[in-house]
Amino acid sequence: METKDILVFIEQRNNVIQNVSYELLSEARKLVKQIKHVKFEVVGILLGNNLGQLPHDVLNHGADRVYVADHPELSHYSTLRYTHVISELIKQHKPDSFLIGASVIGRDLAPRIAARIDTGLTADATKIEINPNEENTSELWITRPAFGGNLFGTIVCPNHRPQMATIRPQVLDADFYQLNRPGIIVNLPYKPMEDNVRILNRIEKHQSGPDITHAQILISGGRGMLEHFELLDELAQLSGGVVAASRGVVDKGAASKDIQVGQTGKTVRPRLYLACGISGAVQHTAGMDKSETILAINSDPQAPIFSVATIGIVGDAKTILPLVIENLKHHKLKHH
């Protein structure tokens, strides 16, 4: 089987390229560098309408080549149309691997394509590496959590190409960028096709608070802080942070689902994650263990949160946090 290159799905919504696509382009650059016996390129596939400058953004973020399908029927995601265009491209270009962000769109699209072209697909991965045991290989070893994060599995796809994976947003770094990076832009033909799914309306979910996925400091509370979230609110306000919560709290109705961290909540990666009264079940840590610094307060020295914490404090958060609040107020007074 003659295959080449790493293909990356570039997801745009309202003509904004989603950050996970940039994360994948950066990762693909690292991977092609490690594949030494053959020269692989990083190739993007971008679908939409009136895309303007976007193909150049894809090159600047690490693609050597980008295939573009620009047509009014492609402006919004459509399972049928996107599957068709991308599957045709795969049959023609024959990529060795194909990476897709594990967003709602990515997880709708990727299995449909994998079924059409009959190849393997690893879902919702958190790590990709080249088979470390062999030389002259481009086989991907893709690691993902399963059983609610209790177990991790490394998945391979030995006999089918492309090897496909959806990768969870925010677990890889989007650290490649080069202004005016040269590359090839190829326009793909598109023939209109009737869709059997019609979009009637788009309903914005009202976001009741600030977005926890963009905060630098997260003050996060678990069931150990129930009925004391006002401490977290005050601390967040003083530190310029945002309050987050575990599912234990959200299920009790004490916090909104928007601020839930974890497997069924959001994946966050702040500079500081302060975990107060959170036990640290794997479903929770799956959403926050990439934070730069994790500070955990828990009264139970055996709490699993301590196994992911940078600094763990065994103690009562309800006594400690009021003191932190006093300290911060004091600090602010002194420095104004």
Added chain:
Amino acid sequence: MNIIVLVKQVPDTTEMKIDPIHGTLIRTGVPSIINPDDMAGIEAALSLKDHYGGTITAVSMGPLQAERMLREILGRGVDQAVLLSDAKFAGADTWATSTTLVAWLKRQSYDLIIAGRQAIDGDTAQVGPQVAEKLGIPQVSYVESIEECNGTWLTLSKAYEDYSELLEVKLPALITTLSSMNTDRGMNAVDAWAAYDKPLALVHFSDLSIPETDVGLKGSPTQVKKTFTRSLETASLKSNLSPEEAARLITDVLIKTMEA
């Protein structure tokens, strides 16, 4: 309206523990449950039937013990159930699972197929879309509510990360449901009794005309290279700080981050 619901029996992952010495998953004593997203699919099918009539068939591929789960589902008002069970199906990835389910589904007539968004054991969310593709029917995944059906089109709401879309899909179609979309009505006494008289068919590999190379572990393009549990990195754990000392430490880290 004829509805087929795809259901899977899964271990209750909240009850799973890790063996701290061997770093392995302890599965013994972990109860088996109906996959939560599939339970929502069953309830969605029942309420569609309440409105528009028709029959509901629940289908599962899995070991014989899944029969018990199917009886529970029949006890909720589902009309019939089918269990695809064969040693040859074991170890299937999503490609092989969807191929097996489709081999059976191809011979059925249906207006709507409902799958769960994802199963909590594998967490892949792939089987639904792959079944739809192999049947050549449209799909809507991440369905959070069903609004109405006019016989040809089904109107529903799909959840994205930060917005929803109201969509219309042409039947026959496949949708995947989120566990949050409704609440299980449970079994009522009449249906619970009737459950034991309702048809529950067993289907084996030899009943499906597909090659052996398409099912189970052998038919799976992906393979599990290794499994492991998270290694417990030891944190710098402070267990003897006074509340004041702890507060000082936290304040310092906060200020450092705020001012960086």
